Amino acid sequence: MVEANNAKFWRAVPAPCVGYVWAYMSWGQYGRDVSSATDQIAAYASQTPAAGDGLDAWVLDIDDTCLSNLPYYQAKQFGAYDPTAFKAWASRGTCPGIPAMVRLFWTLKGGGFRVFLLSGRDEEALGASTAANLAAAGFAGYDRLILRYVRLSSVVFKSAERRRLVEEGYRIRGNVGDQWSDLQGDCAGDRVFKVPNPMYFVP
Amino acid sequence: MVEANNAKFWRAVPAPCVGYVWAYMSWGQYGRDVSSATDQIAAYASQTPAAGDGLDAWVLDIDDTCLSNLPYYQAKQFGAYDPTAFKAWASRGTCPGIPAMVRLFWTLKGGGFRVFLLSGRDEEALGASTAANLAAAGFAGYDRLILRYVRLSSVVFKSAERRRLVEEGYRIRGNVGDQWSDLQGDCAGDRVFKVPNPMYFVP
Numbered sequence: 001m002v003e004a005n006n007a008k009f010w011r012a013v014p015a016p017c018v019g020y021v022w023a024y025m026s027w028g029q030y031g032r033d034v035s036s037a038t039d040q041i042a043a044y045a046s047q048t049p050a051a052g053d054g055l056d057a058w059v060l061d062i063d064d065t066c067l068s069n070l071p072y073y074q075a076k077q078f079g080a081y082d083p084t085a086f087k088a089w090a091s092r093g094t095c096p097g098i099p100a101m102v103r104l105f106w107t108l109k110g111g112g113f114r115v116f117l118l119s120g121r122d123e124e125a126l127g128a129s130t131a132a133n134l135a136a137a138g139f140a141g142y143d144r145l146i147l148r149y150v151r152l153s154s155v156v157f158k159s160a161e162r163r164r165l166v167e168e169g170y171r172i173r174g175n176v177g178d179q180w181s182d183l184q185g186d187c188a189g190d191r192v193f194k195v196p197n198p199m200y201f202v203p
Numbered sequence: 204m205v206e207a208n209n210a211k212f213w214r215a216v217p218a219p220c221v222g223y224v225w226a227y228m229s230w231g232q233y234g235r236d237v238s239s240a241t242d243q244i245a246a247y248a249s250q251t252p253a254a255g256d257g258l259d260a261w262v263l264d265i266d267d268t269c270l271s272n273l274p275y276y277q278a279k280q281f282g283a284y285d286p287t288a289f290k291a292w293a294s295r296g297t298c299p300g301i302p303a304m305v306r307l308f309w310t311l312k313g314g315g316f317r318v319f320l321l322s323g324r325d326e327e328a329l330g331a332s333t334a335a336n337l338a339a340a341g342f343a344g345y346d347r348l349i350l351r352y353v354r355l356s357s358v359v360f361k362s363a364e365r366r367r368l369v370e371e372g373y374r375i376r377g378n379v380g381d382q383w384s385d386l387q388g389d390c391a392g393d394r395v396f397k398v399p400n401p402m403y404f405v406p
Contacts, residue, residue, distance in 0.1 A: 006244075033204075037204065
């Protein structure tokens with residue numbers, strides 16, 4: 001229901017689903033599903049190769065697309081969003097890199113694409129820790145780390161930032177996120193790819 | 204991958220997935236997932252009740268949304284689309300109604316919504332058998348059965364027909380389909396709901 005965007009605006013994993021989500025995330029199916037998604041993405045990227053003028057771009061979300069917050073959500077049993085606790089977790093800079101997405105990142109870079117990391121994380125509070133976390137997790141050589149510096153909803157902020165990239169001349173060949181709000185709105189990209197996330201919903 | 208619209212333009216269920224799709228469709232999980240979707244839909248519809256002026260509408264797709272083609276695809280082992288064989292199957296008018304969707308149909312009608320059935324089935328070849336099949340399956344009292352009468356892609360045809368409804372004054376409160384192409388394009392509806400279909404892809 002979440003992956004097809006039928007279930008919207010949910011605030012926490014419903015109690016009867018907690019065991020299911022725990023098992024899905026912890027026992028391998030999640031990792032296999034992310035790998036299936038990155039296989040699809042790599043296949044699509046190879047069909048539309050970068051032109052060589054340095055303007056073919058991919059946009060990747062960060063939280064639970066490049067970096068995993070699973071340790072945090074496991075510890076809190078997949079409860080509702082808690083901005084203070086999440087900020088404390090994220091500021092430690094210890095989110096594991098999601099292995100298939102690290103590989104995809106290097107595949108895209110190897111294919112000559114510019115890679116932009118676009119996140120709703122607060123730039124002032126989490127900018128330094130996020131940059132350090134990305135580096136530690138294997139994401140090096142991205143073109144720009146774009147974090148939220150204004151109070152806007154995810155769709156509005158990300159649409160505006162993608163529009164800015166397009167106005168700079170970049171062609172957004174693909175856009176990858178774990179939330180539908182990463183993938184909707186303006187200048188979404190030639191194709192969008194959703195990676196699974198049954199843990200939380202960002203409107 | 205299919206439900207999140209990551210996998211596009213596939214022509215047949217890949218061989219390693221045939222057993223999985225068969226089990227998913229045949230052993231209950233499909234029916235439970237459709238029921239979960241219709242629970243979501245009914246909950247949403249009850250939150251945005253019909254105004255009483257007869258202009259609040261829902262659009263439902265037919266194939267593998269209201270009527271099931273599972274017997275046909277099981278018999279052919281989920282192979283690639285075969286227009287002649289499919290037409291022969293559909294013209295028999297024996298597609299089972301999908302139980303949760305029959306219930307949803309009556310719930311929507313009971314809530315005062317107009318229900319439009321919008322399908323890419325060919326009107327000339329399949330109009331009579333489709334109307335009879337719908338009646339036999341329990342779908343009675345829909346407002347209009349709109350079948351394809353021009354050669355257009357699914358998204359273009361369905362967008363044009365939905366636009367026509369909007370121009371007639373209807374407010375499309377929701378739109379339900381098993382294909383993303385049912386749910387994208389113009390006048391898609393205030394909310395769209397995707398029911399699962401791992402059997403085939405309509406671009």
